[in-house]
Amino acid sequence: MKDTTTETMTGESWITTRLDALEDWAQRHSFWPFPFGTACCAIEFMSSVSAHYDMSRFGSEVVRFSPRQSDLLIVAGTINDKMAVPLKKIYDQMADPKWVVSMGACACSGGFYRAYHVMQGIDEIIPVDVYVPGCPPSPEGLMYGILQLKEKVTRDRKRLRARAGEAATAAAAAGEPEEEASGRSHGAVAPA
Amino acid sequence: MAVATAPSPPLEKYPAGSVEPVEPAGLDQPTWVVRREVLAELARDLRDHPETRFDLLLDLCGVDYPDREERFEAVYHLYSIPRGERLRLKVPVAEADPVLPSLVPVWKAANWFEREAFDLFGLRFDGHPNLSRILCHEGFQGHPLRKDYDPARRWILTEDKVYQPKFDLPPAGEDDMFERMVINLGPSHPATHGTFRVMAVLDGEVILASDVEIGYLHRCMEKMSETHTWQQVIPYTDRLNYCSSFINNVAYCRTVEKLLGVEAPPRAVWARTILSEFSRVMDHCVCNGATLVDVGALTNFWYYFQPREEIYGLLEACSGARLTVSYGRIGGLAQDLPPDFMERAWRLLEIIPPFVADVEKLVDKNRIFLDRAVGISAISGEEAVNWGWTGPCLRASGVGYDVRRAHPYDLYDTVDWEVPVLYGGDVYDRYRVRNAEIRQSLKIIRQLLERGMPEGPYIVDDPHVALPPKEACYNQMEALIYHFKLIMDGIQVPAGERYDMVEGANGELGFYIVSDGSSKPYRLKVRPPCFPIFSTFPTLIKGGTVSDMVATLGGLNVIAGELER
Numbered sequence: 001m002k003d004t005t006t007e008t009m010t011g012e013s014w015i016t017t018r019l020d021a022l023e024d025w026a027q028r029h030s031f032w033p034f035p036f037g038t039a040c041c042a043i044e045f046m047s048s049v050s051a052h053y054d055m056s057r058f059g060s061e062v063v064r065f066s067p068r069q070s071d072l073l074i075v076a077g078t079i080n081d082k083m084a085v086p087l088k089k090i091y092d093q094m095a096d097p098k099w100v101v102s103m104g105a106c107a108c109s110g111g112f113y114r115a116y117h118v119m120q121g122i123d124e125i126i127p128v129d130v131y132v133p134g135c136p137p138s139p140e141g142l143m144y145g146i147l148q149l150k151e152k153v154t155r156d157r158k159r160l161r162a163r164a165g166e167a168a169t170a171a172a173a174a175g176e177p178e179e180e181a182s183g184r185s186h187g188a189v190a191p192a
Numbered sequence: 193m194a195v196a197t198a199p200s201p202p203l204e205k206y207p208a209g210s211v212e213p214v215e216p217a218g219l220d221q222p223t224w225v226v227r228r229e230v231l232a233e234l235a236r237d238l239r240d241h242p243e244t245r246f247d248l249l250l251d252l253c254g255v256d257y258p259d260r261e262e263r264f265e266a267v268y269h270l271y272s273i274p275r276g277e278r279l280r281l282k283v284p285v286a287e288a289d290p291v292l293p294s295l296v297p298v299w300k301a302a303n304w305f306e307r308e309a310f311d312l313f314g315l316r317f318d319g320h321p322n323l324s325r326i327l328c329h330e331g332f333q334g335h336p337l338r339k340d341y342d343p344a345r346r347w348i349l350t351e352d353k354v355y356q357p358k359f360d361l362p363p364a365g366e367d368d369m370f371e372r373m374v375i376n377l378g379p380s381h382p383a384t385h386g387t388f389r390v391m392a393v394l395d396g397e398v399i400l401a402s403d404v405e406i407g408y409l410h411r412c413m414e415k416m417s418e419t420h421t422w423q424q425v426i427p428y429t430d431r432l433n434y435c436s437s438f439i440n441n442v443a444y445c446r447t448v449e450k451l452l453g454v455e456a457p458p459r460a461v462w463a464r465t466i467l468s469e470f471s472r473v474m475d476h477c478v479c480n481g482a483t484l485v486d487v488g489a490l491t492n493f494w495y496y497f498q499p500r501e502e503i504y505g506l507l508e509a510c511s512g513a514r515l516t517v518s519y520g521r522i523g524g525l526a527q528d529l530p531p532d533f534m535e536r537a538w539r540l541l542e543i544i545p546p547f548v549a550d551v552e553k554l555v556d557k558n559r560i561f562l563d564r565a566v567g568i569s570a571i572s573g574e575e576a577v578n579w580g581w582t583g584p585c586l587r588a589s590g591v592g593y594d595v596r597r598a599h600p601y602d603l604y605d606t607v608d609w610e611v612p613v614l615y616g617g618d619v620y621d622r623y624r625v626r627n628a629e630i631r632q633s634l635k636i637i638r639q640l641l642e643r644g645m646p647e648g649p650y651i652v653d654d655p656h657v658a659l660p661p662k663e664a665c666y667n668q669m670e671a672l673i674y675h676f677k678l679i680m681d682g683i684q685v686p687a688g689e690r691y692d693m694v695e696g697a698n699g700e701l702g703f704y705i706v707s708d709g710s711s712k713p714y715r716l717k718v719r720p721p722c723f724p725i726f727s728t729f730p731t732l733i734k735g736g737t738v739s740d741m742v743a744t745l746g747g748l749n750v751i752a753g754e755l756e757r
Contacts, residue, residue: 036380038387038408038409038752039387039409039411039431039434039752039753040431040434040515040516040753043434043435043478043515044514044515046497047497047500047501047504047514050493050494050497050498050501051494051497051498052497052498052501065380065381065382077409078409078411080329080407080408080409080410080411081329081331081332081346081347081348081349082328082329082349082407082408082410083379083387083408083409084349085349085350085351085354086379086380086408087380090380106411112416112427112428113411113412113413113416114343114344114416115343115344115411115412115415115416116328116336116341116342116343116344116345116346116347116412116415117327117328117329117332117336117346117410117411117412118346118411118412135516136515136516138514
């Protein structure tokens with residue numbers, strides 16, 4: 001007798017999912033960071049992408065120095081009032097969707113430079129998604145920040161969809177614990 | 193290194209009272225108070241007279257004394273490489289007329305230093321080619337290092353005010369091959385490794401003229417040190433040259449120790465020497481690694497970064513931090529060395545050389561690298577000294593000035609090592625000098641490790657300088673009081689001034705500190721080795737191509753944190 005389940009018809013190389021879930025998954029696991037490195041944190045960023053810590057394990061090592069080609073702005077280092085102008089320009093040049101990681105105390109809050117030429121945190125001019133504390137943060141800290149951002153990306157997109165009135169998604173997510181919902185929607189595509 | 197005898201150029205020709213040596217000689221180096229009218233002539237004499245030969249202008253800074261009749265003091269630090277002597281000139285000027293003659297015709301190094309003094313203090317230099325702001329942005333108003341400037345008062349920069357480059361261009365002529373084009377590199381560009389902006393006018397691919405803009409990482413370190421206690425300044429020093437932060441700690445702590453008249457115990461001195469050398473190795477690894485990345489040799493970057501990670505392990509075991517260690521303290525170290533210090537250090541000595549050797553095998557005779565580096569941006573030793581160069585870049589130009597050899601500190605005069613000197617003065621020799629210095633550093637460390645770790649305390653036993661041990665704080669009233677006093681008031685450093693230097697990874701790293709006897713520095717000026725080096729950049733790249741510019745920038749090892757403080 002002929003077996004008519006989907007798996008038999010398509011073979012094991014096929015999976016079924018929703019398009020937006022697939023998009024989420026791709027986005028989460030392939031950040032293209034733009035390292036806006038200015039100071040000490042930039043050196044630790046270099047360590048993070050070097051062989052020892054190897055950030056490519058988390059799918060975000062394709063460093064791009066053009067804002068047009070990147071979707072994640074990692075601000076690593078002190079931003080002063082002079083650097084604010086280029087920073088804003090670069091942020092504006094990045095295409096949506098885009099995220100910002102503020103790496104280190106200076107980018108988060110000005111650090112211990114409460115001074116006449118230092119911006120007291122980059123959120124004075126651009127929105128920040130993840131703040132990574134430390135002076136400078138260890139590479140583990142930066143990686144933890146990136147992992148946090150991955151979760152945030154999914155969460156944010158879900159909220160966006162709900163707001164846009166995608167009725168089915170919103171109804172399914174409503175009243176359910178977050179983890180379960182995300183587990184189900186990505187169970188089909190997320191590799192182990 | 194107290195120099196007792198002041199050098200004696202023909203001072204008779206100057207009018208009485210215009211050049212006054214400062215007595216008593218309790219100061220760290222001979223100091224003269226000079227009237228500004230004779231400054232230009234005196235400077236030229238000091239440079240050229242065979243008995244003085246002050247060929248290197250190390251540093252120029254302003255100091256603000258609001259209570260004095262002549263409010264500002266411009267302080268020049270001179271050094272004579274052939275004679276190994278130092279001299280400090282102080283030129284007082286009044287607030288109403290803060291004008292001095294520019295010394296750019298005598299020492300080219302004065303160019304950026306004078307701009308800095310103009311920017312931070314409002315001193316003006318008559319005859320300067322381009323007296324504009326250098327560290328603060330163009331929308332800034334006032335002069336932040338004056339004592340009456342609020343440290344937290346900020347100004348917003350808008351796009352219409354950005355710096356306008358000044359090119360020293362030859363007139364367009366028939367010999368131009370192509371149409372002229374201006375290109376801009378930075379401030380956020382992968383090849384700038386930091387935060388500079390280079391604007392170049394090109395004829396085809398040849399650079400006709402260029403201008404450099406800095407100030408994108410000026411974070412007010414000197415003003416911040418005036419608002420923090422002596423101990424609290426140490427973390428700020430870490431972030432000067434963040435590739436070798438421990439050397440900065442040592443330089444600062446040594447200067448304050450001299451002011452205090454205390455000496456670090458042997459164990460601390462031993463550890464300082466070893467960790468400084470490891471820091472130097474790290475710094476050279478970053479510099480060479482980055483240079484090679486810029487010319488397309490990415491593999492070597494990984495090779496150089498692996499030893500760095502290993503050294504980080506040692507520093508982390510000592511201090512708890514990888515990069516910005518803050519491990520030095522005034523009078524010694526922050527805490528004792530870890531129990532496995534020796535094993536870790538010995539292991540590093542085994543690990544590092546193979547990586548460097550691998551790079552050398554890949555690169556030293558590599559045709560592509562040779563084409564990109566040999567003869568590129570070459571500079572003669574004499575010219576480099578006039579521009580204020582020190583450190584490995586100067587030693588690649590045939591001048592063997594190294595603070596560790598010329599004015600030994602810590603344990604450098606007790607070990608056997610050499611100062612590597614090469615004569616090409618180009619990108620290739622700068623790269624090779626650094627590799628040779630890595631070897632010499634490891635040689636120094638090996639000898640010190642063989643000597644064994646000295647027993648004893650890691651910080652000076654002086655309750656006015658170092659915190660008493662925790663045990664004592666819990667059990668003794670006296671220790672508790674000292675602890676309270678140190679935490680609340682900080683160290684009280686006697687009034688005076690001092691310039692002291694170490695060999696940083698980029699050259700002579702000096703601290704000029706003025707104390708008024710209070711718990712905070714009155715004025716702290718860092719002599720950043722890469723500041724004068726980078727001021728040479730437009731001259732170095734002139735006539736080269738854009739790709740030469742990239743190779744040159746990597747080889748100079750300009751660290752923005754130190755450059756702009």
